Amino acid sequence: MVTVNRNYLKLPGSYLFSTIGKKVNAYQSENPDKKIIRLGIGDVTQPLAPAIIESLHEGVEEMAHAETFHGYAPDLGYEFLRSAISRNDYQARGCDISEDEIFVSDGAKSDSGNIQEIFGIDNKVAVCDPVYPVYVDTNVMAGRSGEYNPGRENFDGIIYMPCREENGFLPEFPSEVPDLIYLCFPNNPTGSAITKDELQKWVDYANQNGSVIIYDAAYEAYISEENIPHSIYECDGAKTCAIELKSFSKNAGFTGVRLGYTVVPKALERDGVKLHSLWARRHGTKFNGAPYIVQKAGAAVYSEAGKAQLKEQVAYYMRNAKVIYEGLSEAGFSVSGGVNAPYIWLKTPDRMTSWEFFDYLLEKVNVVGTPGSGFGAHGEGYFRLTAFGTYENTVEAIERMKKM
């Protein structure tokens, strides 16, 4: 008789964004004249930059002619893209990552969900709390957790590292040494960043303990301060303990285009095996490459025109972040994030729960954000606003909140 993967049944329903959607729709239909401003979801709103559009059109045209048609892509991704990544994202920053350590994919969500698969089921997983839900959920689905505790809103067998105001929204070394450590900086949802010195401590910790860090650098393009590393490989020894995930979604607006990459250094070995060869095997067996036209568009991100246009696009969103951060600070809210990240993390006023504040904000000023508790137990009492709206809407939302 067929059995199902019962680990899936441990997952509580994925209610966060569907609950938000239902509440917003219900409010809108009762109040059809109200203009609701959405600063909840992490999706971008600006169109693709002209250099990307031009490259996409060119790629499409190549696919129209037999001489320039592209079928199956190489397993790791096209060399032209991997070499642009290696040069711009690594060599230019003094990180010795070669193009054959880079695996091009259809996005960091897939990679961050799939990467756990090359590890044994018995590994102990540590995550920040609050956290991007994919890291935990995919390890639960693979069987690396016990049951879910509805009261405590966490899973047995997962090590949670609380990130709260008290510790500057940075994780501390847990009492039990983890095998796999998921870190995301600049952070979603808190918008916090980690300095190079602080990250170096984690790299040293992982090397000393034989752990592996899975480092999600999806928001690297939003870093504005000097002492914040853009890649974990800026730290000494990271090549023997860290895998880095990178997205084109937020630096280039590719949320609907789908492109990302993962770096697995050849020097990274555990349990007598090179992790590079395991990930290569997974990539070659369960994936068939990102579309040629998308990889070509990815290369345009690194062209001179592309770089200039995307710098402006990131600046557009960071102006929003500043509007939110400064506006809410002035209004007396306790806010963090927003300086090296497109997310502002807000302490709910008057000891409201995250969901109470959600309802309050929706009903009082028709602004939608994301309850912090949706990202984990230690997100309770916090609230996430994103800088990915339009400037006009962002200004209006903050004006409304100031008047609450």
Add this chain to the structure above:
Amino acid sequence: MVTVNRNYLKLPGSYLFSTIGKKVNAYQSENPDKKIIRLGIGDVTQPLAPAIIESLHEGVEEMAHAETFHGYAPDLGYEFLRSAISRNDYQARGCDISEDEIFVSDGAKSDSGNIQEIFGIDNKVAVCDPVYPVYVDTNVMAGRSGEYNPGRENFDGIIYMPCREENGFLPEFPSEVPDLIYLCFPNNPTGSAITKDELQKWVDYANQNGSVIIYDAAYEAYISEENIPHSIYECDGAKTCAIELKSFSKNAGFTGVRLGYTVVPKALERDGVKLHSLWARRHGTKFNGAPYIVQKAGAAVYSEAGKAQLKEQVAYYMRNAKVIYEGLSEAGFSVSGGVNAPYIWLKTPDRMTSWEFFDYLLEKVNVVGTPGSGFGAHGEGYFRLTAFGTYENTVEAIERMKKM
């Protein structure tokens, strides 16, 4: 200490296409004047059809403007594509598959590798032999097999169903009842097709035994005969035992564009759980949608212009299949396939092994094919030629083979 997924280490190296590549390169560099014709790999050579190109350009243009920009896609895929699939691939054939039973993905390779994940590790897997390697490899990686036997070229714990000349290249019910049964028709690599009556027997078998059939219909567009089903859902009762995988790679030349879909009927339940909800959870957690422009191009496949152009494209390849089939039959080879599939399956002459015939063909007439033994132990003594080359090259290759 970190452990790796040691199931990966059971896999023998993926030598087939790399060995072919090395042999061909070595021969070419020793014989730089020879014109080698490649009829080995299953990649298409014709450019995308005009209706697809037009749709891609339109999609790119939409992404250039804020009003028409598309960010994250809906989890299951855009409704416009899922409804086109439901109407054209199912309703039009009398199969009652609704659009919310269709999951759009980045291709059938990913889906055929990932689908096993929703099942328990203890399920017994059956595959045809020879077979597309992804079905077996991904189950080995998940831990559903024992060790590899180099002599017998198979894995302990996997049920192999030999498909040879004696049984018309169709599998027979194995002595041990499997839980998961992978079937691919029209078949890669043998090019064989299954009649509706024969497939109905498998559907009945699965329903009687509580098994699940994973049905790969990637080559459905090449069916030319009347009594061959285009979908397993043409069989009575398939909705309670079958998942269907579908690709846009071969019917529309999307090998480098990446689009596919999987059907999981809502009526399909095992172990007390709806498989639809498990696949929805996997899709939503580890995947973030196919690119908008690619989904839009997928919808153009179902437009009137798209249908007409792709019918011609398939006819172009099937003319090649006919050239190969008839030419080699005339020359006295024992051939099968090529009528409802773009693959011709050839018995090697003079009791040569598959690799001996590969070398012989390469050296004597400079034609490259794929050794049948690369697809499994029961592929030994056979050889695959594909119809995906150009017409001119195909004609020349067969003329050369006739003169051997």
